[in-house]
Amino acid sequence: MLKTAQKLIAVAKISARANLAYPGEVLGRGTFLLVVLYIFLKLWQATYSESGQSKLAGLSLAEMLWYLTITESMWMSAPKLAQQVDEDVRTGSLAVKLIRPLSYPLYCLSANMGERLVRFSFNLALGACIALALVGPIHLRAEALLMLALSVCLAFLLDGLGHLIVGLSAFWLEDTSGLYLIYTRLTMILGGMLIPLDLFPGWLKNLVVYLPFPYLVWGPVHLLSTPQAELAASFLELAIRQLACLVALSALVALLWQRALRRVSAHGG
Template structure:
């Protein structure tokens, strides 16, 4: 119940930023149009690039814009946690009768929930009105997509949590967060679907954890993953989520074994 309350509080907190949400919707929609027309030009030359048809490629674009803020694809860290570690306020968090990792995971899930309703649904709806998208008509497929997106958010959090914990040693982890964010943009499929990459790079990229953020959920949405491939994709996401959360717990244990607050 504690972590549900944390998630609900985070949801309400981000829901108050209406102007920021509206600005984000406009930004995602504008960039969606720019990328969509670039994809149209590319797929006009190679209609089956990466195994996608033009409608599937356009759907991939708008799925990316819908999940950009939900999974924090362009963000490499947890800025608020990083600042609390740097300033020493993390000592207060460690005194709380709650697990540090679960607390921040719950807060991140609450943030992702409001972003899904705000910056997720609206750009996708605009894209569906403006372009012939390959959206599923089966409600079950939408359910699998939402589950896949949820797993992607957990993997994203686990990656960003590791970056944030590095602040215990680096004090300023903004550089590492920038590298992580750039890696996420490239290897998640946000720049181009990973299936479009050259064979060797494509195979490698689809094994990395960043593929769980966008590539897998988008493939589920456009019907590129069904049956066994769907289950393997969800298992891939779940495996990375468990592995990265476990690694985060080990790093957290090492970091909090002895905490020295600045100033004494």
């Protein structure tokens, strides 16, 4: 168990270091982040001004832009794990990876985690500079930030499992790009990346809390605007929901992987 954990950490570290080698790519993403955050600022500036309210979903305009900065940084940090798994299955390079002394899904998850944490840190740093320039600082509490960091890690793990499910479906589907597109868009909209869940119509909000999507984006970032008195309870509730989703999605990945292995055929050469 300890050895497996050491291997997983080593894979995550290698993946993280590989991503630190491409600062140009990071800068490229920063340009897009600037464009997106500027558009969001203009959209929400107009919305706040025309609604005549200083707070929407409990957030001021500056807090809304910071909310969107974090959600966008999370979203843009997602590596293309599903496409990589799909490619491994389709090209047969999966056979080579099966030789490794580590389960393929676990290898993918830890590499994904290492890469994502680096990308997220860069995006967040860039996004924070942009948000500071556009709307200035907001009041942040240390304990809320710590809880955010923990729940973001769980969210990334959950998203990694979602990507694995999409990628592994390549064993049965001719093309998984459609499924990938649907999964990512559902995460974007139902996850509350573009608009906080509190602004959803009541029926939709009541429905999406039973799906894993809000716990990938909205749940963690929402902690920052949760009142101090409710913070611990909200974090605990979020952690329980995230862990429940983690168990369910892990079981699904395990089942898919078990079935998929029966379909693997490797040849020499």
